Amino acid sequence: MSGSDELLPRVYRLRATRIGILMTTMSLFCLALVVPLVGDDLPPTWLKALLPLVCAASLCWLYLTAKRVGTLVDSRGIEIRGFVRRTRFGWADIQDIRVVPNPAAARQQLAPAFISYVYGHNGARAQLMYVDTLHVDAEREVALLCAILRQQVHVAS
Template identity: 40%
Template sequence: MGIQDVPRRYRVTGWKAARTLTFFGASVLGFLTLTWGLPEFVSDQVKAAASALMVLLFAGVAFSLPRSGTSIDGDGIELRGPLRTRRFAWAEVQDIRTEPLTSGASHIPETVAYAYLARGGRKLLIHLNDLYVPDFEQEIAIVRMICAERRGGGDAPVV
């Protein structure tokens, strides 16, 4: 492994983003349909407020989905979420591990990746999972090798 392996970016784009937004949009539409079908004792102002909130929520998801993700480069790991960006230098990253999820739903990943930090704690590597990364196990092996190479000192991960 070497410098040719970085940068690596994990984001939801293309048809996967469209599929996610379609699923979420259909859920919002269903909520709006139910809201406006409520009995007359629920005021139109409450219905309008709930509708506006759901439309704003959908707009927020539509804006943040292509923006959020994980970037790995020579300096470390960058996690871009909907509200903030966090950066961890390789010296701060102790290990990269995968963990299974038990949801069983087809639109939820079965396995996700975490960066375990030297100071304690772990951070989810956004969109680095078996749902969005085609050869997930091989990709994790590459990321682990990059981490070991960049962390320096040949430190073994502390488990």
């Protein structure tokens, strides 16, 4: 067993408390949208029935998706799962992993100060979801990922 296998798999996801905050916010938004329409006589009946169903389905999709979004690191490489798209970088395809200052941190109070990116040999760059200073010690995690990268490349060659 190689040294990097002991550190794998690694999973970076949104904390359960943050998912709860997201779901509460979106539920309140849906209620604010649905309640005035249900009590009003102006919209058609089909809209009054359909809108709560659409809101409920959207909240279910958001909850299930928010639990899956993140960065997964395993012996095959790094997989970044977004709300809609997945991107996978095999260890052999990775050129570098870096922590960089987040330009949005100056404008948003709750934004992480530093975020991390994986760089592929073909010039592709993708943000590592939740590998940032808001969720983990980004410097330490990226150093660990770089050590795993060096070990995986060394084992492959």
